[in-house]
Amino acid sequence: MRLSRLAPAIAAVGLSVAGLVPTAAAQAPAPVPSTPAATSAQPIIGGGYASNAPWAARLFSNGRQTCSSTIIAPTWILTAKHCVSGGGLSFRIGSLDQTSGGTVANGAGTYTHSASDLALVKLDRSVQGTYARLGQPGSVQVNQSVQVYGWGATSQCGSEINCQSQLLKVANVTVTGGCRDAYNGSAICARRGNGITAGGDSGGPMMANGIQVGVASTSDRQTTTAYTNVTAYRSWIQSVAGV
Incomplete structure (x- = not known):
């Protein structure tokens, strides 16, 4: 990042x-x-280590650990614009361990704000869980x-x-x-x-x-x-x- x-x-x-x-x-x-x-x-x-963050999502670009993010709706991830430029996005969602657990979903579309460091990534499928408010x-x-x-x-x-x-x-x-x-x-x-x-x-x-x-x-x-x-x-x- x-x-x-x-x-x-x-x-x-x-x-x-x-x-x-x-x-x-x-x-x-x-x-x-x-x-x-x-x-x-x-x-x-x-x-310290987090104990309760069900909305957390680890971002990978072309399989490489890259950034952090949150899931804000069943098919939407919120992250930084500078994190998504490499493409090949995937996410491990709802696990405190970036190597296992939770749900893995891929990015199907990326939307970046024109004048700030914000990006929204649409997932290729719906992920049920707790979303960041x-x-x-x-x-x-x-x-x-x-x-x-x-x-x-x-x-x-x-x-x-x-x-x-x-x-x-x-x-x-x-x-x-x-x-x-x-x-x-x-x-x-x-x-x-x-x-x-x-x-x-x-x-x-x-x-x-x-x-x-x-x-x-x-x-x-x-x-x-x-x-x-x-x-x-x-x-x-x-x-x-x-x-």
């Missing part, structure tokens, strides 16, 4: 992120892993502690493909304000809590009180991460996926 693409901004406490004035992005996108590798090391740098403007606030999820790199290990997590990780981060994503779209920036996102976490969710408010776009892998603001693009998501 390209999580060297993230950027922060500061705003007054109590304002919704959707209403903040964003600053320009400061980080570059993280490279998408290009070869498969499993490791017992932890993903998301820091944080999407936030509306006002669903997340500055200084709020939120959770980020992914199967990405567990350390700054050079080639991040060599330290991807087999099991889904989660970390707490704190919202700092509005910013820009990898494609200059509206994003939510957050500072590191007990962990920070890295390569392979791209496309994964930011959850506020159990509601998805962001999609991982960029990170400096040390202190700051940027998530495309799902609440700002609800009308586009609904127009494509109907949710």
